[in-house]
Amino acid sequence: MTSPSPANPDPLDTSLTRAGVEAAHKLITPLIHLTPVLTNATLDRLASTPRSASDLEGTEWAGRVPARPVLRFWFKCENFQKVGAFKARGAFHAIERLKQTPGWEEGGGRERGVVTHSSGNHAQALSLAALASSIPAHIIMPSTSTPSKIAATRTYSGRITFSGPSPESRASTTAHIQSLTRATFIPPYNHPHIILGAGTAALELLSQLPPQVSLNGIITPCGGGGLLSGTALTCSTTPTLVFGAEPTFQGADDCRRGLLSHTLIPDVHTTTIADGLRTPVGEIPWSIIHDRGLVRAVYGVSEADIKKAMRLVYERVKIVVEPSAVVGLAAALFNEEFRGVVEREGGEEGWDLGVIFSGGNVSLEALGGLLGEEGPGAGSGKGENGKGVDGKEDREADKLSV
């Protein structure tokens, strides 16, 4: 008998470790897409150009000398993942682990199905993953959910029950459906199988780079913390540093604030445009991010910076992303704290930075609203259509790196 190794992970390993992520990846690889990794010379140049003093006016960095980082981005495109988001990884993993549970099939687990509460990508991901194994999925959604999200969940045969909009109503409705169906609860992020599944995006990213490239860091969005903590597990045995990014609007940066005060912040009430990041960090992700110290730092970004980063991705990378997906890029482009770290630690050689684009589910109507408010050329912050971007190949589009 051989001992488990990266090439041959122990299939029963669900520990919150790199080995656990490797085992998850082996299990879900046939079920998910190997999403591409893209590079973009224009965004590298933009990120490697100091912001102007006037750009910093009106921010917390007004009057500071702008940082001079050198950055090379490696974008892991989970907007191309099944259901349009990395959430498929955790959902498929959770379903596969459920099917492996001793006695589950015999005890009628398949018929009882799974249940969750979500109005977003997790609802669709769990519905799809359950459907692929012919397992019913019960989804509790607030009755105020947008019709498009309800329709998308129904497309994957998710069985929707509406709750009131409050967390209490959601919890009581979930409990009610669970008591009726005896379905297994699969939460959106606060669960080891979900976290290990989420960590597989970074595992793939590290394996997709050219041999001469070693990532100095990976930055991911942080909502409930599943993606950030999973990424941290993946990198825990590597030299790659892990960073999180959050919107600051109405205190959505609960993880960042929690890390500063060494206290999990359990409640967040925000309507940030990064709608996948409105939830507070869960306890299990927090134990990885904070208690085990596997995340170096978390940075906040403004709503305006999220819009600017989105516009740049649309105009330069030519791919469709949702607002939550670009907060890591926004931090790398606009957060002077993070940019200062890269300048100090990367020096003239700079950093290779992995950036996980978490999803691409944004309605075209919402998109028009999001980007239309900005007006032409807001992406560069300097006028119309890219005048703010230095360099010659301004509209050079992304290049496949794998």
Add this chain to the structure above:
Amino acid sequence: MTSPSPANPDPLDTSLTRAGVEAAHKLITPLIHLTPVLTNATLDRLASTPRSASDLEGTEWAGRVPARPVLRFWFKCENFQKVGAFKARGAFHAIERLKQTPGWEEGGGRERGVVTHSSGNHAQALSLAALASSIPAHIIMPSTSTPSKIAATRTYSGRITFSGPSPESRASTTAHIQSLTRATFIPPYNHPHIILGAGTAALELLSQLPPQVSLNGIITPCGGGGLLSGTALTCSTTPTLVFGAEPTFQGADDCRRGLLSHTLIPDVHTTTIADGLRTPVGEIPWSIIHDRGLVRAVYGVSEADIKKAMRLVYERVKIVVEPSAVVGLAAALFNEEFRGVVEREGGEEGWDLGVIFSGGNVSLEALGGLLGEEGPGAGSGKGENGKGVDGKEDREADKLSV
């Protein structure tokens, strides 16, 4: 001395043949991006589902039995090309050939530079290609051009001269600048080097497929005809059929109509949303498309069908494309003539169809207008957010095929 072969094309070959395309590709490969080829299970399913009788009401196919083609798409993503469009291929090729011209350097050709008239992607492509070789590029644009296109051309150091909006003013201004500068004229499509460069997109596509896949056809947009005729040259020694697609709005389908009447139609006046396809087919492309019979057929699509195809690409493939880029997909999804051909010739096994997405340069403001008019769910034609799409993995995103 070895004779030229696909692996070792004659570098001096600029004949309007497959060998000429291979030589062009060898020359420009270090200068352009190898753009990815994407597949998408949802679009395959949608294309392989007969349209409903009610879908055909109000079209020229009302009352017909809907075709039942089986289609598997292979999307060649030139929206990811440099300057965001396939036009970079022809422009780099033309510049490289110019540099090879005996006596050009010694005769002061470099200082004289190049000149063209274009308000679109060719202006940017030629500016970039010239800039990369430190050659000045003089661009004649109508004074009515949108500020964003002017700015984009300037980004690549294109030296812009404004003309009046009429073709006569454009021609006289071009002649004036040419007499002043003695620059070499590089037209947007009616030139062998441009056509051979454009043909390299299909050459790459054919080489990027899995070994077991052989394309039954490739469909490309047709404006001036450079991409369509170049693709036809590439496929001229293969069993792959070549098709074109054009908007029908205000007679923009000049190539389709010209093929029916065996007459080149020299004038077109249209404001189709597919703004790259407003020009009539050029004489050299026409000699390949019509006289040499290397294109099987050209199909027309409505403005509404272009919008529906765009919406589907945004929602399902998650990439940014311009209206001109999706007319081939629109034909495959909505043109009953083309779908009938695939049904008859492909039978139950169906067709593998290459679709060239020609570019991705659309302003976000224009995008909102284009897609916003449609209202939610217009992409599926059957209500909100994909209810019209059969199959279970409705939001399954695209998968990298290479």
